[in-house]
Amino acid sequence: MKPTLPAQILQALAPWRNAPAWHVAFSGGLDSTVLLHLLATLANTDHLPPLSAIHVHHGLQAAADAWPVHCQSVCDSLGVALRVMRVQVQPGASLERAARDARYQAFTEVTGAGQVLLTGQHRDDQAETLLFRLLRGAGVRGLAAMPVQRPLAGGYLVRPLLHVSREELEAYAHVHQLRWIEDPSNADPRFSRNYLRHRVLPVFAQRWPQAVASLARTAEHLSEAQGLLDELAHMDLHAADQPSPFAWLPIPSLALAPLCELSDARQRNALRHWLTPLTRLPDSDHWASWLSLRDAKDDAQPVWCLADGELHRCRGRLWWLPAVWSEFSDASVSWPDPQYPLELPGNGRLSATGNAPAGPLVVRYRQGGEIVEVPGRGRRDLKRLLNESGLPGFVRGRLPLLYQGEQLLGVPSLAGLWPATRERWQLHWVPQTCDQGLS
Structure with missing residues (x-):
């Protein structure tokens, strides 16, 4: 016998019973109304984390102005605190996506460490998502549709109703005489999901009654x-x-040789996993650029341009450069007092140890032809030194050089590649981290 709906919810939320707080994403629609009512009722008999509701007001239609009042009325009747968050939806090609992005940004703001945001998506929503992504040509990750849980801010987003049908939610709502909002936009077939919900899935269900469940x-x-x-x-x-x-x-990097030992499919799988936190992934047609980068000659330094940065190959390694790496300025920067670290615009921090020359000093970037004094080796061509070190080419143009007037005084030690000067002082450069370029 199938467990009751309250029993299903308790089972689904068992891993988060000790969370600091539960927040319900409360639109006022059927799904979130049933979810909130279930949890508020269970809180009377079971020991649950503190419960609150979050209503996100997008301001996209006039009817929505009355929804916060309705949500407040429902929450008051259940004894649940409500927070109404008004967001700005950025205009773009997809209004659905823009509204979703604004909504989840609000959810991120309210979900503290270890806390749980609960949303009301159900089994019918899952079926729609699978069909929608199938028609868009999604891969396995996309066709897996909505996960039951995923990280959100410092906590988790959890969907405890994914195994519950809309029919079951409606039955529960009618038994408990719940009132909910019917969003007029949900009936508009111009939106792809609505078209699937109202025009496609009902036809499937006529021929295959278990289509949604399947x-x-x-x-x-x-x-x-x-x-x-x-x-x-x-x-x-x-x-x-x-x-x-x-x-x-x-910056993130990988050795290339172990990847080249894998089949093409395993290479793509590993790279998708590695790149997912770093950038939006390319579609299937653009993976040919990976083969070009992988198979380029050993002395080449190929680049694969992706949505949020670039993948470089240099000296048998792959290097990920976020888009922010291209934003630094190579203009000269004055350094009045080397006793204090210098923040380089878009290029990290430069500091000096030992008896550094007195200012005023200037930091410049490579123009070509620089000569540097290397203790024990005399005056050396900087380009030759960099070639000997194997320093990736994408770093060389960012290497800060210290000048006094027109005299090149020093180059960063680069973790010991160059010894200290005769005067026993050294420059230390900490480049901009990859994290600074990620959202």
Whole structure:
């Protein structure tokens, strides 16, 4: 016998019973109304985390202005605190996506460390999501549809109703005489999801009554398959996560050789996993650029341009450069007092140790032809020194050089590649971290 709806909810939320707080994303619609009522009722008999509701007001239609009042009335009747958050939806090609982005940004702001944001998506929503992404040509990760839980800010987003049908939610709402909002935009077939919900899935259900349940079950199978692909990616990336010869360079990198030993499909799987936190991934047609980068000649330094940065290949390694790396200014920067670190615009920090020359000094960047004094080796061509070091080309143009007038006084020690000067002082450069370029 199938468990009651309250029992299903308690089972689904068992891993988060000790969370500091539960927040319900409360639109006022059927799904979130049932979810909030279930949790508020269970809180009377079970020990649950503190419960509150969050209503996000997008301001996209006049009817929505009355919804916060309705939500407040429902929350008052249940004894649940409500927070109304008004957001600005950025104009763009997809109003649905823009509204979703604004909504989840609000959810991120309210979800503290270890806290849980609960949303009301149900089994029918899952089936729609799978069908929608299938028609867009999504891969396994996309077809896995909505996960039951995922990280959000310092806590989690959890969907405890994903195994519950809309029919069950409506039955619960009618038994408990709940009132909810019917969003007029949900009936507009111009929106792709509404078209699937009102025009496509009903036709499927006439021919295959279990269509929605079957689609949702398929999403579960694909989620399990994606989990296995993730495990495989972890194994392959572990082999490629070899120490960089430039440990001081704070950007993600991988050894290329272990990846080249894999099949093309495993290479793409590992790279998708590695790149996912760093950039929006390319579609299938653009993966040909990976093959061009991988197979370029050894002395080449190919670049694969992606949505949020670039993937470089240099000296047998892959290096990820976020878009912010291209934003630094190579203009000269004055350094009045080397006793204090110097912030370089878009290029990290420069500091000096030992008896550094007195100011005023100037930091410049390479123009070509620079000569530097190297203790024990005399005057050396900087380009030759950099070639000997194997320093990646994308770093060389950012290397800060210290001048006094027109005299080149010093180059950063680069983690010991150059010894201290005769005067026993050194420059130390900490480049801009990759994290500074990520949202």
